Structures are given as structure tokens and as C-alpha cells.
Amino acid sequence: MFNPMKVRNMASEEEIEKVKELDWDTYFREYHSEESMSVSNCPKCAVILVRQPGQSEITCYNCGEKVTV
Numbered sequence: 001m002f003n004p005m006k007v008r009n010m011a012s013e014e015e016i017e018k019v020k021e022l023d024w025d026t027y028f029r030e031y032h033s034e035e036s037m038s039v040s041n042c043p044k045c046a047v048i049l050v051r052q053p054g055q056s057e058i059t060c061y062n063c064g065e066k067v068t069v
Contacts, residue, residue, distance in 0.1 A: 040069055
């Protein structure tokens, strides 16, 4: 059973904006693991996409862009 915890320290708007502006592709390339190798961003809308094993193309669920990985 999942036991949710209430967060005591809320993130500020500035901290949230910093996370949104991160270049996730570069981050995952530099600090990659087996799991992160299957993660990329949509070039059109920047949504995080997760590739399944053996998948060479992903269709973005947000904008419909086809992304070759």
C-alpha cells in the first residue's frame, strides 16, 4: 500500500522555474544510467518522452510530433 507523505517545505516559484528550464537531454547524456538512456524530450513541446526497449520512434502524446531516438 502506498503511504503518501505531506511535504513540509514547499518549492518557491523561482525553484520551479529553474527545474522547468533545465536542459534534460544534456543532463541525461552526462549522467546517464540504463533507465535514463530511454528518456528524451520532444523537440517541439519539450515533454519528457520514455522509449520502450526496441522502440526507434516515439509519437509525442502532447503534440503528436514523431521523434526518432
